Amino acid sequence: MTDEEKPEAEMSEEERQAAEWAAMAEGGDGAEGGAARVLSQNEIDSLLGFGGEAVAQENSGIMALINSALVNYERLPMLEVVFDRLVRMMSTSLRNFTSDNVEVSLDQITSVRFGDYLNSIPLPAMLAVFKAEEWDNSALMTIDSAMIYSIVDVLLGGRRGTAAMRIEGRPYTTIERNLVERLVRVILADVSGAFDPLSPVTFRFDRLETNPRFATIARPANAAVLAKLRIDMEDRGGRIEILIPYATLEPVRELLLQMFMGEKFGRDSIWETHLGNELLMTNMHMDAVLDEVKLSLGDIMNWQVGSRLLLNVKTDDLIALRAGEVSLFKGRMGSVNGKMAVRVDEVLMEDTLKQDS
Numbered sequence: 001m002t003d004e005e006k007p008e009a010e011m012s013e014e015e016r017q018a019a020e021w022a023a024m025a026e027g028g029d030g031a032e033g034g035a036a037r038v039l040s041q042n043e044i045d046s047l048l049g050f051g052g053e054a055v056a057q058e059n060s061g062i063m064a065l066i067n068s069a070l071v072n073y074e075r076l077p078m079l080e081v082v083f084d085r086l087v088r089m090m091s092t093s094l095r096n097f098t099s100d101n102v103e104v105s106l107d108q109i110t111s112v113r114f115g116d117y118l119n120s121i122p123l124p125a126m127l128a129v130f131k132a133e134e135w136d137n138s139a140l141m142t143i144d145s146a147m148i149y150s151i152v153d154v155l156l157g158g159r160r161g162t163a164a165m166r167i168e169g170r171p172y173t174t175i176e177r178n179l180v181e182r183l184v185r186v187i188l189a190d191v192s193g194a195f196d197p198l199s200p201v202t203f204r205f206d207r208l209e210t211n212p213r214f215a216t217i218a219r220p221a222n223a224a225v226l227a228k229l230r231i232d233m234e235d236r237g238g239r240i241e242i243l244i245p246y247a248t249l250e251p252v253r254e255l256l257l258q259m260f261m262g263e264k265f266g267r268d269s270i271w272e273t274h275l276g277n278e279l280l281m282t283n284m285h286m287d288a289v290l291d292e293v294k295l296s297l298g299d300i301m302n303w304q305v306g307s308r309l310l311l312n313v314k315t316d317d318l319i320a321l322r323a324g325e326v327s328l329f330k331g332r333m334g335s336v337n338g339k340m341a342v343r344v345d346e347v348l349m350e351d352t353l354k355q356d357s
Contacts, residue, residue, distance in 0.1 A: 075257070077256070077257070078255065079225060082194050083106055083227050085194040086106075086194035087106050089194060090190050091104045093186055093187075093189070094186065097182075098151070098233065100233050100234070101233065102231060102232070103232045104229060104232075107239075108227075110225075110226050110228075113220065113222070113224070114216075114218045114223075116220075117226060118213075118220075119212075123212075124145050125148075126142070126148060126172065126177070126180050127141070127210070128143070128209075129207050129208075129217060130184070131203070132203055132248055133201070133204055134199075134201045135249075137247055138217040139203070139242065139243060140215060140217060140243040141187065141240065141242050141243070143180055143183070143184070146237065146239070147237065147239060147240060148172070148176060148180055148238070151179060152175075152176050152179050154233060155179050156179075172210060177208055181205065184208070188204075191203050195252075198256070199252045199255055218245045222245055222247065223246050224246060225244045225249070227241065227242045227243075229242070287321070287322050288333070288342050289319060290311055290313050290333070293311065293312075315333075318332060318346065319342065321342060328347075329342075329344045329347055329348060329349075330344075330346040331344040
């Protein structure tokens with residue numbers, strides 16, 4: 001019995017599909033061959049090896065392990081507050097820098113691998129390497145081609161309503177590099193100002209590169225935070241991307257983990273002032289200690305009415321003023337208007353605070 005004579009129930013899936021293809025080929029085109037059968041998408045995927053199992057394997061295994069190694073930026077919620085503050089500051093500073101109507105918007109904040117990001121940068125572009133002096137580490141800023149030609153056109157007096165001319169296939173000139181460097185320095189000043197309420201830091205411009213290989217500031221596998229900014233100047237504009245490795249943010253990681261909102265980054269000066277004033281008005285009980293004598297319990301049990309306790313103190317000796325177990329002042333005993341009084345001659349609070357700290 002040949003393959004063609006096998007019952008259809010005994011045929012495998014591949015044999016049945018091969019038989020259908022053979023029948024379609026023998027029938028040919030036209031009415032005599034009968035209606036041509038159209039394969040479904042599942043049958044096409046099965047023939048090409050793109051079944052559901054292949055898709056499942058792609059999303060599992062080693063690829064899942066690699067993707068899970070990325071740190072989600074949402075674990076540092078204060079970064080959104082910092083970059084929102086940066087957008088507002090850049091809108092003002094770039095308007096003053098370009099003397100034009102500038103709108104800055106934050107597209108997204110994501111986590112990427114440093115090596116993957118360098119490979120994804122569309123060229124030509126300029127990459128500004130800058131250093132966080134207080135954190136002793138570096139970060140990266142990418143200015144795309146559209147933004148470069150737009151800022152050059154604006155700063156050199158290009159007329160409004162005309163798109164910036166782009167001349168591809170040539171290196172950037174010295175004038176273009178100098179103008180972009182001025183733009184980068186303005187943005188870095190705003191980035192420093194955005195981080196100031198959280199942790200004072202100075203971002204210093206280091207160098208300007210056009211080849212991503214020369215802008216390597218971290219290992220390719222290291223995770224980094226990528227903030228994409230869109231800058232629009234009427235009909236001109238472009239994109240600026242700020243890449244900060246997680247190693248650079250490590251010194252302020254505890255601060256970035258906080259969950260509070262607002263420009264004051266969790267501090268309420270009104271409440272602090274109120275609390276300080278109320279503490280100054282708080283009543284405090286103090287004891288004037290003349291002297292201290294150590295006795296055994298047996299001696300104390302032998303006391304009777306009329307027994308005397310001798311204190312090793314003179315009339316002009318200093319006594320201690322205590323709040324609980326803490327000595328705050330020293331002074332001399334006296335009387336004012338028939339009442340016992342103590343004149344403070346020495347302050348001990350500063351020494352106590354130094355020892356506690």
